[in-house]
Amino acid sequence: MTTAKRKIQFSLLYRDMFQSSGKFQPRKDQLERIAPVIIKMGCFARVETNGGAFEQVNLLYGENPNQAVRAFTKPFNEVGIKTHMLDRGLNALRMFPVPADVRKLMYKVKHAQGVDITRIFCGLNDVRNIIPSIKYALEAGMTPQATLCITNSPIHTAEYYAAIADQLIEAGAPEICLKDMAGIGQPAMLGKLTKMIKDKHPEVIIEYHGHSGPGLSMASILEVCRNGADVIDTAIEPLSWGKVHPDVISVQSMLKHAGFDVPEINMEAYMEARKLTQEFIDDFLGYFMNPANKLMSSLLLGCGLPGGMMGSMMADLTGVMGAINNNRTAKGEAELSEDELLVKLFDEVAYVWPRVGYPPLVTPFSQYVKNIALMNLLTESMDKPRYTMMDNSIWGMILGKSGRLPGEVAPEIKELAKEKGFEFTDADPQSYYPDDLERFIKEMEENGWERGEDDEELFEFAMHETQYRDYKSGAAKKRFLADLQAAKDKAGASGMSLEEAAALKHAKADALVAPESGTVLWEIGGDGECVKSIEPFIGKEYKEGDFFCYIENTYGQILEVPAAMGGKLVEINAKQGAQVSKGDVVAYIQRGE
Structure with missing residues (x-):
């Protein structure tokens, strides 16, 4: 008697392929062109259609994200391919926490727009940030896929994760995602974890998401499939492998030869999708992609950072390298x-x-964590102690305002928090972010803005306030076109970079760099007023620990830019309202002899 082969389904992370490669996403018209080709490939049971930072990116180049989501999900809905989105739990679709009423509205909107499954994760695996979203998704008619963020540490064992999965399944999650965002999850542990969940909850669907960065993901895919996984996330050329995800052709071949029941791939359609994707890259997306993200790196195993961060890390290193070497x-x-x-x-x-x-x-x-490490290297070169330069967002994580940390904070950091008068908390993170929808409803009425079909425009405004305003005013489109032209000009140029030239010009000064991309907001004197002209402040002296300006990042979060170890402001590169990229020099500060 022949035993039936176990069936494995594939999901295409079409938008995450771009997210892991660069700054922008395909436009609505491009998504409409690629969708029928993905369907024609015949091998995908699921497609990732939105979520995470995707919708902010639409706003950043002046496109309505709601229209893009509806257009991309429609053809998949019509043929029965499940659509799914990435959902950051307490943070929903952005980088910082979201009021509960806005979180609830998201699931109603996304369900109406044609999204079937929401992949809910908390970066700390704190169930308090996930369970409310499971409830909101079920109430709205969506399938909540509760997520375990996989990493490799003495704490993050199969038993640790299985206990969290039990809580999430009890709360109503019919699916679990193993989100191996850095690709450093050890295959043996992932196989063991999959079996533990399946043995106890055989009805629960398990989906594996593993980036290919350090090279473990193919082994991990085989292990989770052998132990009961149901769905595997994949990519396609020209954006597979590197820091992205394994290619569906390789995954299909491996699993087929291992004895699993896997769908066949229409190679004619695959090549068509490959060609179209390259066309999108050549059109404009490629100007904002870091070539390093096309390469795999075993170095990622040591630090555990997500592969998609390599490009931004290199930009950060460039920004501080001159200052560190000057100090040395x-x-x-x-x-x-x-x-x-x-x-x-x-x-x-x-x-x-x-x-x-x-x-x-x-x-x-x-x-x-990367920012702490980078600033520690800078302060080390200045003979200053570690943890000297940590902003409020970092302290929020350490103090527990984002959720419970899995491990204990080191005594020296606890002591530093005490010296600064900071208090640790174990309160529910949502309690810090009260309902806020009424404010947005009132402003939309005052502006004469439509709330949109199924309140989708209201949701977008409440979720991405800063970016939505710029989208409505046209400022986002204008800025994007300027950025695109600058990127094209830079791509055609050769020789020394602007950062290298600046480092030579200011051999005795420290370059103060933007911690993230965004808008420069100057605030001198601590009076809360953003100054219109900063030229009179050339020559101003700053003390260690002072903040000389702020960056409002593309997610609407305000970040403090510290004046390093203090000194005299000798040049300002970014004036009030200037747009800067992560790692760009904002100003130069020179310490006394």
């Missing part, structure tokens, strides 16, 4: 090459991570 030269020490500095950064991440409580390194906590 002044002390008679040899300058560090980019590779040497990168290894030091990875080592510092590995040092910092357990001491801030082992937060899984996924957005936004991966950025926080």
Whole structure:
């Protein structure tokens, strides 16, 4: 008697392919063109159609994200292919927390727009940030896929994750996603975890999401499938592998030869989708993609950072490399090459991570840990102690305002918090963010703005306030076109970069760089007024720990830019309202002799 082969389904992460490769997403017209080709491929039971930062990106180049979601989901809905989205739990579709009434509205809107499944995750795996979203999704008619953010530490064992899965399934989640965002989940552990969940909850669907960065994901796919996984996330060329995801052709071949029942791939359609995707890249998306994201790196195993962060990390390194080497030269020490500095950064991440409580390194906590490490390297070059330069967002994570950290915070950081008068909390993170929809409803009425079909425009405004205003005013489109032209000009240029030229010009000054992309907001004197002209402040002296300006990032979050170890402001590169990219020099500050 022949035993039936176990069936494995595939999901295409079409939008996450771009998210892991660069800054922007395909336009609505491009999504409409690719959808029928994806369907024609015949091998996908699911397609990721929106979520995470995708909708903000539409707004950033002046396109309505609601129309894009409806257009992309429609053809898949018509043929019975499930659509799914990425949902950050307490943070919903952005990088910082969302009021409960806005979170509730999201599921009603997304269900009406044609999204079937919402993949709910918390970067800390705190069930308090996930369980409310499970309830909201079920009430709205969506399928909640509760998510485990996978990482590799002494704390993050199969038993640890299985206990969390039990709570999420009890709360009503019919599906579990193993989100291996850095691709560092060990195959043996993932196989064991899959079996533990399936043995106890055989009816629960398990989907595996693993980035290909350090090269473990193919082994992990085989292990989770052998232990009961049902759906595997995949990509297609020209955006598979690298820091993205394994290609569906390789995954299908491996599983087919391992004895699983997998769908066949229409290769003619695959090549058509490949060609169209390259066309989108050549059109405009490629100008905002970092070539490093096309490469895999075993170095990611050591630091555990998500592969998609490599590009931004390199930009950050470029921004501070000159300052670090200037400090080393002044002390008679040899300058560090980019590779040497990168290894030091990875080592510092590995040092910092357990001491801030082992937060899984996924957005936004991966950025926080990386920023701590990077600033520690800078302060080390200045002979200053670690943790000297940490902003409010980082402290919020450490203090528990985003949820419970998996591990204990190191005594030296607890002592530093005490010195600063900070208090640790175990309160429900949602309690810090009260309902806020009425404010947006009132303003839309005052402006004469339509709330949109199924209140989708109201939701978009409440979720992405800053970006929505810029979209409505046309400022976003104008800024994007200027950025695109600048990117094209830069791509055609050769020789020394602007950052390198600036480093030479200011050999005795520290470059103060933007921690994230966004708008520069100057605030001098602490009176709360953003100054219109900052030229009179050239020559102003700052003390260690002072903040000389703010960056409002593309997610509407306000970040403080510290004046390093203090000194005299000698040049300002970004005036009030200027748009800067992550790692761009905002100003130069020169310490006394």
